[in-house]
Amino acid sequence: QxxxxxxxxxxxxxxxxxxxxxxxxxxxxxxxxxxxxxQAPGKERAFVAAISWSGRDSYxxxxxxxxxxxxxxxxxxxxYLRMNSLKPEDTAVYYCAAHTRVGSMRYTDEYDYWGQGTxxxxxx
Numbered sequence: 134q135x136x137x138x139x140x141x142x143x144x145x146x147x148x149x150x151x152x153x154x155x156x157x158x159x160x161x162x163x164x165x166x167x168x169x170x171x172q173a174p175g176k177e178r179a180f181v182a183a184i185s186w187s188g189r190d191s192y193x194x195x196x197x198x199x200x201x202x203x204x205x206x207x208x209x210x211x212x213y214l215r216m217n218s219l220k221p222e223d224t225a226v227y228y229c230a231a232h233t234r235v236g237s238m239r240y241t242d243e244y245d246y247w248g249q250g251t252x253x254x255x256x257x
Contacts, residue, residue: 135159135246137229142251145219149255153214155229155248163207166232168244169214171225171253178228182214183238192238197223219255226250 141153155167168183182203184191191203202215212229230244237243 135231137231137246137248139227139229139248139251142227142253144254144256146257147220147255149219150215150217151219151253153216153227153251153253155212157210157212157231160231160246162210166238167205167212168230168232168238169203169227170230170241171227173225178241180239181227183232184212216253221255224253224255226252
């Protein structure tokens with residue numbers, strides 16, 4: 134069965150960095166784009182970044198552009214999210230997902246497979 138397992142979350146001070154990883158199994162990883170979303174308490178799940186199946190194209194929410202970088206290693210079935218210059222408003226549970234439907238890659242209903250999430254807390 135399809136499994137997506139996130140790791141790398143934690144507590145970091147404002148201005149700090151983290152790298153999230155998402156290990157995929159149970160399907161042909163290189164056939165699908167991948168996305169990262171986040172959900173803060175009391176808010177809806179929101180798009181953060183996405184990357185095409187080849188890694189050639191990537192997309193970002195305006196709020197993270199220039200600070201976050203999405204990448205993938207198809208040989209390792211893993212997608213990454215490098216987060217720099219973290220702010221308290223980046224605090225959320227971060228989810229990776231496999232992009233299985235046609236679309237812009239920015240909407241949750243384009244993704245059928247999701248990880249369990251990893252908590253990122255930005256606080257001094």
